[in-house]
Amino acid sequence: MLRASSEALNSEVDLEQLEAGADVANGELLVRYAESAVRQDSDLGRVRAALEEQVGPGGVIEAAATIAAFEGLNRIADATGIQLDSGLADESADFRAALGLDAYAGAVSTQSTGIPARAAGVMEIFR
């Protein structure tokens, strides 16, 4: 979704540079905020303030809402052992191995590794 939504804005992301922000606007700060929030680091307040300077309080709320949503989404996926949707397996086939995602414990739940192919839209990814 990161790659597809960036392309829709005529920009490219560097998926292999996720920690550096992947060339997304304010990406490095967003990543630092997510890391700090997930790990409950002691610098969370300071990172949040720095992020707010760049994206405003509304942006911070949106960021916190997203982080929280994916803390939950990751857990429901891991607890129930769901498989990748076939469209998602195809969409991610070209970068999963390079990013080491296939080594995650949850990878064994998915039987099909997918055939590298790009989906035409969001709903096609989750077919």
Add this chain to the structure above:
Amino acid sequence: MTLTEPETYIELGAPLTDAHDSVWQRLGQCGTWWTGEQRVAAMAEVRQALRCALCNERLEALSPMMVAGEHDSVSELAPEAVDLIHRLTTDPGRLSKEWALLVIESIGEEAYVELSTLVCVQYVVDSFARSLGLPLRELPEPQFGEPDKVRPEGVGDVGAWVSQTIEKSLANVSRAGSLVPETEALWREIVQAHYSRGPQFAELVWDRALSRPQVELLASTVSALNECFY
């Protein structure tokens, strides 16, 4: 440097706060497979898990299964239920099918799904508060009632560890809790409010305080930190 006081986030994030208010109280209601009292006890365990010595020790271990022991529990829930809650809270990326099937054998498939879904809903609400420096909500008052223990129709094996709705209309993750529709409804409500927001989900360009690539970068980062394959 400007910094909004955490309390102000509550006012600015009113739509989310409203969704939290609505969902939170219903977490304390009697479920389909667990009583209200048991559900609130499970919520107390979610918070206790973050202080549990065994969970901390397991997090440091090469494999969580290498460390035996008892959780620092605060409820009278069955040990298998407590293990599910604590592990799902603290170390979700290293759950295994073998472990899940043992828990399911002990507490039942539907009860496993209801408890997992409840943990996830609570984790979203608690995580949001922690990320903004807000105090955690008080646990809801448990409501009376007897679980009706009715398994829905139209569920079966779709390749996950647990039964789910056979008909696939959306992403697999959106039907993860479909074995227990009433609790799944709370889950859908919270995810809609936080992330997908109805038909907007299908659009690649969002008109929000953050662009969609910014939102998806956050999503990717959290998933990588949790080592979530999905």
